[in-house]
Amino acid sequence: MPAKKAAPSKKTNKKANGKPDYELFDNKTQAFIYNMQVNAVQRMLDFDFVSRRETPSVAAIINPTGRDTLQKFFFGPKEILVPVFKSMEHAAKKHKNVDVLISFASFRSAPQSVEEAFALKQIKTIIIIAEGVPERRMKELNAKAKELGRVLIGPATVGGIQAGAFKIANTAGPIDNIVESKLHRPGSVGFVSKSGGLSNEAYNMIARNTDGLYEGIAIGGDMYPGSTLMDHLMRYEKNPKVKMLVCLGEVGGLDEYNIVDALKKKTIKKPLVMWVTGTCAKAFTTDVQFGHAGAKAGGDAETADAKNKALKKAGAIVPNSFDDYAEKINTTYKKLVKAGKIKPAPEVEAPTVPMDYAKALKEGLVRKPANFISTISDDRAEELMYGDMPISEVFKKDIGIGGVLSILWFKRQFPKYASKFIEMTIMVTADHGPAVSGAHNTIVTTRAGKDLISSIVSGMLTIGPRFGGAIDGAAQMFSSAYDRGLTPQEFINEMKKKGVNIQGIGHRVKSIHNPDMRVTIISQYAKKNFKKTPILDFALEVEKITTSKRDNLILNVDGCIGICFADMLRNEMPKKEADEYIHMGALNGLFILGRTMGMMGHYLDQKRLMQPLYRHPWDDIVYLKE
Ligand code: ACO
Ligand code: LMR
16 A cells, blocks of 8 residues: 655645744744633643743634633743734734644534635644544545645644644643653654544653653544644654654554555654554454544454554564553663664753642642631622521511611621611601702702713712711710710710710701601601610700700701611610721711612602603503403
């Protein structure tokens, strides 16, 4: 059987990109990766780092369904940006040195990605990872590749590796395996196989029995591979850095007979250790297909036994079984060393690739103090938790807004009377007409054409001592005066002396003659439902004195809420803790919560009024119900 012409052809690919025609890669080779395969890219870059490459082996990613952008990767300990292009043509214009395409396109779009690469003169080697590319399409692509002098590797391949120089995609597995198999620096062995899985096994075997791999290629298991075992062996034969050849054939197909011919014709002169797998096929009574599409003997000559026999006869070093393969590799290597043909490659220490932080953390190898602590809610479990309560329980127990607020603000679930009280405070503060500062500002901002959030925020920013922001102040002043045992009059005198308005006292329009019903509702609820209301009682005495001077110096809604809240908190938690909450300034939040509803209402109201009247045909219809 005649040996097929080896690709790349001498004529078209000679010294392509400065490399001799038998070299597909070197330690400056850069590739395009077709499709967003971020893990494969990171593995390639990790290999680059342990191989002490100066430049990353991936120049860019081609993502035809995305947009032009940048993607972050690690190059050793440093972060780098790898460009992502929608179009391969565009990428090629920007990266003229790139001569390899690794296509992760699916079996449907792989041929198209290869054709795109054919159209670019600079791409010399194309690797097709996909399995199941239609055979008819592969035949067409192979013919075109020959014509153009391009090298195809695959389909259905993991790719290959040039030790210490360039690694295709996921070849050779995790980085510790790569270093253990000495793939971070070149040795003297040229290897080729069909199977990717077995080539990983073989790299390890070669590392343990020789000075290591120079280059290894898995051509893939399909019927019509882009390049053959023979093609790569011929490249190794020509390459002076490769001193011995190791090959794994497979049951099915006749490619191995090209090698037999080359051995006979002495076109392969370097020692070749070769084994054809699938010798066990004879144990089956019917034809067996071994995983790969092409791994099935179509006739006697295609059986592994026949091929092993022919290879041995032609001069290949053929082991007696796969178990004997390593031994044969070892003895062949030793002979070459003894004969002075191999000067064992020096060992090179591989730099350590830093472990990813997330992985190290998961494995308990690093620890780091957290930047902040959170104790109120947690979304790491299956269900969102408010405190100790899964969100489904929140609804099952129907704890209401008051219950949710008590958990998130005060880290406990208050009894019903207290959570109802919280809800009442929010309800009474929801709105107080369009004239008050917050509503007014929201209205003006809305009419100025601003969006919902801007309009509400402009209203919120007016909350302060003269509008809605006296709840905390009132709680603090009244509880402090009460705790210090002051009489209401002493308290009023003290504040007057300081020249400070008592927070929670006074209203611009409400007075004892025009009482604020909100205050009545809240204070009566507190008196009826709280265990005790000492601060409220004290405040009502203060109000008696202030209103005797001016009828509008009433206990206002802020004051009433703040003071009743202080009484409620002291009922439900130790006094010290309750005072802490009041001093944190938590209680004005009640007004913020309530008034958001009102401001939102004013926003919508103004928007509606600003709309041109919308008239739709249903207006003309009278809908009647029987
Ligand atoms: N304590 C003691 N004296 C007061 C108080 C008070 N809280 N409020 C007003 N006064 C006195 C003033 O000293 C002034 O006295 P003077 O005429 O002898 O100088 C007089 O009453 C009028 O004061 P103004 O500030 O003009 O009162 P106005 O009616 O405009 O203000 C306001 C009402 C802003 C609520 C005022 O009473 C006040 O500052 N209260 C304390 C803060 C407060 O509770 N804010 C919340 C308001 S309610 C809400 O926003 C939902
Ligand atoms: C309100 O609830 O907004 C009012 O009581 C405040 C005010 O300034 O009248």
